[in-house]
Amino acid sequence: MEKVRFGIIGVGGMGQAHAKNIQEIEETQLTAVSDTDKKTAEKVSKEYKVTGFTDYKELLTSGLIDAVIVATPHYFHPEIGIAAMEADVHVLTEKPIAVSVKAADSLLEAAKRTGKVFGVMYQSRSLPAIRVAREIIESGRLGEIRRTLMVNPDYRCQAYYDSSTWRATWAGEGGGVLINQAPHGIDLFMLLGGMPSRVTARIRTRLHNIEVEDEADALLEYSNGAWGYYLASTDEAPSEKRIEIVGDKGKLVLENETLKFYSLKTSIPEFTLKNKAMWGGPEVVEEKLEFPECETGHSAITRNFARCILQGEELLSPGEDGIKSVEFINALILSGKKNKPVALPVDREEYKELLESLKKSSQAKKTVKVQRVTDPHFNK
Ligand SMILES: NC(=O)c1ccc[n+]([C@@H]2O[C@H](COP(=O)([O-])OP(=O)(O)OC[C@H]3O[C@@H](n4cnc5c(N)ncnc54)[C@H](O)[C@@H]3O)[C@@H](O)[C@H]2O)c1
Numbered sequence: 362m363e364k365v366r367f368g369i370i371g372v373g374g375m376g377q378a379h380a381k382n383i384q385e386i387e388e389t390q391l392t393a394v395s396d397t398d399k400k401t402a403e404k405v406s407k408e409y410k411v412t413g414f415t416d417y418k419e420l421l422t423s424g425l426i427d428a429v430i431v432a433t434p435h436y437f438h439p440e441i442g443i444a445a446m447e448a449d450v451h452v453l454t455e456k457p458i459a460v461s462v463k464a465a466d467s468l469l470e471a472a473k474r475t476g477k478v479f480g481v482m483y484q485s486r487s488l489p490a491i492r493v494a495r496e497i498i499e500s501g502r503l504g505e506i507r508r509t510l511m512v513n514p515d516y517r518c519q520a521y522y523d524s525s526t527w528r529a530t531w532a533g534e535g536g537g538v539l540i541n542q543a544p545h546g547i548d549l550f551m552l553l554g555g556m557p558s559r560v561t562a563r564i565r566t567r568l569h570n571i572e573v574e575d576e577a578d579a580l581l582e583y584s585n586g587a588w589g590y591y592l593a594s595t596d597e598a599p600s601e602k603r604i605e606i607v608g609d610k611g612k613l614v615l616e617n618e619t620l621k622f623y624s625l626k627t628s629i630p631e632f633t634l635k636n637k638a639m640w641g642g643p644e645v646v647e648e649k650l651e652f653p654e655c656e657t658g659h660s661a662i663t664r665n666f667a668r669c670i671l672q673g674e675e676l677l678s679p680g681e682d683g684i685k686s687v688e689f690i691n692a693l694i695l696s697g698k699k700n701k702p703v704a705l706p707v708d709r710e711e712y713k714e715l716l717e718s719l720k721k722s723s724q725a726k727k728t729v730k731v732q733r734v735t736d737p738h739f740n741k
Pocket residue numbers: 370371372373374375376395396397398401417432433434435437455456457482483484525541732733734736
């Protein structure tokens with residue numbers, strides 16, 4: 362196999378961006394698309410001169426594809442991913458891998474059982490700053506983590522929420538900022554800072570005319586005694602993102618795509634207990650970091666996924682990692698809704714029950730002005 366033959370399931374805003382992207386990668390070829398909306402399926406299949414389906418199951422058994430990108434609304438990701446793997450098709454799913462941890466568990470189980478290549482579109486993992494931050498943490502230069510922070514805003518206006526029936530509803534999307542805009546940041550936060558063992562969260566709908574949360578924050582506790590802080594919102598601008606990971610040998614600060622690493626000459630516990638002078642503090646050096654020249658964005662993840670199929674290249678964004686952000690998101694929603702601290706891993710049945718009751722209370726939207734427009738930040 363020289364090129365991986367791709368189908369795309371769900372060719373709205375994001376799916377169409379993937380269609381264009383696949384054309385531009387040497388290792389990939391677009392051979393089929395599917396969308397439940399007949400007009401959309403026809404429009405995109407015509408534009409790219411590939412076969413179009415309205416039923417994704419027909420696409421899976423068509424013999425036209427080796428792999429699929431799943432770019433439908435979130436609730437369908439596990440169902441379609443499992444069906445694809447069982448049809449002997451590799452799966453690159455859009456984020457989040459699922460709305461609930463229980464559904465994510467079944468997707469991971471299918472990947473393990475079928476042995477198909479399984480990736481998730483967390484393209485920020487490809488950024489040079491993230492690759493370097495991971496190396497610093499994995500090499501032990503940061504030391505043991507003492508404290509974390511993430512401020513994770515991603516502004517959206519009301520027209521965005523009004524652009525589809527599924528957006529910002531419990532029944533169609535399964536949450537608000539946490540399940541849609543925040544997962545990229547949360548994925549990085551879990552990747553660099555690790556999973557907390559307990560969260561105490563608040564969630565609210567502060568500004569938008571939507572039934573799900575547009576703001577969330579949480580106090581985090583980690584199993585080694587570290588504390589952390591998290592905030593997500595779609596109601597502040599500019600959408601400047603910040604991650605701080607403080608270790609006992611240094612501190613990493615990520616502001617958008619700019620990374621700084623401060624290392625300590627003596628570790629915090631050692632200096633604190635041994636230093637004799639009253640106003641002493643550990644010597645801090647800001648290290649000069651070298652960043653690799655590398656491909657970034659969606660193309661980097663799609664190419665790496667294709668190379669994993671073709672040559673066994675290690676995945677930058679394995680699908681199995683996708684459960685970490687779902688675990689965190691479910692924990693925050695459960696804690697915020699029940700007004701209590703929640704331990705991770707989340708109780709699967711408790712979250713399922715909560716989500717079912719929220720879905721039951723979900724209202725059909727009164728104002729919908731459909732727009733299927735690709736995010737202009739695509740591939741950044
Ligand atoms: N990685 C990223 O940067 C990024 C950016 C935007 C969106 N996304 C993700 O992409 C997904 C889609 O978002 P979007 O903004 O493109 O939404 P959208 O509403 O523009 O498109 C979704 C499309 O899926 C189709 N669809 C719905 N159910 C389907 C089914 N069962 N089978 C086939 N097609 C179906 C709809 O008709 C629609 O055309 C979401 O999961 C979202 O989180 C990822």
